[in-house]
Amino acid sequence: MNPVFLLTTPPGKGAIAVVTLYAERPAEIVQAFFCPKSGRTLDSYAPGEIVYGTIFEEDVLVCPVSPNEMEIHCHGSLAAVARLRGFLTEQGAREITRDEWIDRKDDLKTENQKRAFKALLNAETEKVAAILLDQVNGAYENALARGEDPARWDAVARHLTEPWKVVMVGRPNVGKSSLFNRILGFPRAIVFEQAGTTRDILREKTILDGWLVELVDTAGLHLAQDEIEIEGIRRARAEIERADLILWLRDASEPNEDAGESQFPPEKNVLTVWNKADLAAPGALSALSDSEIAVSALHETGISELLDRIVRALVPEEPAPGTGMRL
Numbered sequence: 534m535n536p537v538f539l540l541t542t543p544p545g546k547g548a549i550a551v552v553t554l555y556a557e558r559p560a561e562i563v564q565a566f567f568c569p570k571s572g573r574t575l576d577s578y579a580p581g582e583i584v585y586g587t588i589f590e591e592d593v594l595v596c597p598v599s600p601n602e603m604e605i606h607c608h609g610s611l612a613a614v615a616r617l618r619g620f621l622t623e624q625g626a627r628e629i630t631r632d633e634w635i636d637r638k639d640d641l642k643t644e645n646q647k648r649a650f651k652a653l654l655n656a657e658t659e660k661v662a663a664i665l666l667d668q669v670n671g672a673y674e675n676a677l678a679r680g681e682d683p684a685r686w687d688a689v690a691r692h693l694t695e696p697w698k699v700v701m702v703g704r705p706n707v708g709k710s711s712l713f714n715r716i717l718g719f720p721r722a723i724v725f726e727q728a729g730t731t732r733d734i735l736r737e738k739t740i741l742d743g744w745l746v747e748l749v750d751t752a753g754l755h756l757a758q759d760e761i762e763i764e765g766i767r768r769a770r771a772e773i774e775r776a777d778l779i780l781w782l783r784d785a786s787e788p789n790e791d792a793g794e795s796q797f798p799p800e801k802n803v804l805t806v807w808n809k810a811d812l813a814a815p816g817a818l819s820a821l822s823d824s825e826i827a828v829s830a831l832h833e834t835g836i837s838e839l840l841d842r843i844v845r846a847l848v849p850e851e852p853a854p855g856t857g858m859r860l
């Protein structure tokens with residue numbers, strides 16, 4: 534086993550840097566430059582014990598993790614890490630990347646487990662982390678062994694690392710930007726009573742029920758004269774092509790008004806959102822279908838129901854713990 538080491542924490546990114554050394558006898562390498570304060574030799578410490586000491590003047594903690602693995606916790610500055618790197622290299626240890634480290638991990642047997650582990654290191658929500666951890670522990674291989682077909686979870690699996698795309702379209706002034714801000718919970722987009730306020734695409738990442746979502750506000754779809762608006766509409770169409778869900782906003786105060794373009798690609802998931810429900814005529818919203826919902830972005834009514842509907846449209850069935858997914 535040739536000695537190698539990994540910078541677990543990128544230098545300069547934290548107060549403490551953690552460097553992990555893998556070797557036949559890691560203590561022999563580390564004691565060349567590390568002095569335990571106790572005066573004992575490093576190899577007299579058992580795995581799990583923490584050893585306080587110094588590398589020249591600098592305070593360091595050394596943790597024997599297992600017979601072949603030793604962590605060194607030093608100051609996180611670029612200079613301190615560069616010096617430690619130099620010492621380890623002088624002792625014949627080679628630095629490895631995170632990818633090489635994952636490839637060497639012998640508890641990760643399959644490519645799916647390795648991909649899950651890489652994704653887990655960057656998991657953004659507890660829900661995503663729990664699903665990825667299941668895959669690290671072999672949920673996908675177990676599902677195959679039970680004769681199940683994990684392919685039905687492919688879309689969910691893909692969106693553990695790449696957000697679901699939810700695109701808001703509709704005529705100018707129906708309240709797309711108001712609703713965009715409401716869902717995000719902060720005033721990201723400019724809202725204005727004049728049509729044509731949003732001309733470019735606005736996108737913002739958010740989390741809905743633990744799932745990663747990219748919410749996209751567009752210029753709307755309508756016949757425009759001015760060239761900037763026309764380009765905005767062209768961009769909105771491009772977003773529609775890539776959407777996992779389209780929120781088609783309609784104005785509940787003018788239900789009979791021409792709704793603008795409604796020819797979405799047939800395979801697309803579309804939820805019709807009647808906004809400005811506060812201005813709707815009595816009874817106008819009483820007979821909505823399963824693919825319609827009424828809200829008021831201004832008065833914040835119907836928003837939590839809308840969020841539930843968005844989540845159920847994206848992930849119709851919540852995966853049970855232990856569900857196998859192909860990454």
Ligand SMILES: Nc1nc2c(ncn2[C@@H]2O[C@H](COP(=O)(O)OP(=O)(O)O)[C@@H](O)[C@H]2O)c(=O)[nH]1
Nearest residue numbers: 706707708709710711724725726809829830831
């Ligand atoms: N009464 C009412 N007004 C709204 C509602 N949502 C948005 N508005 C108003 O409609 C106008 C256009 O809103 P905006 O979000 O800019 O529409 P967009 O052009 O579709 O992005 C603004 O004056 C908003 O305050 C709502 O639910 N009820």
Ligand SMILES: [Mg+2]
Nearest residue numbers: 709710730731
């Ligand atoms: Mg707008």
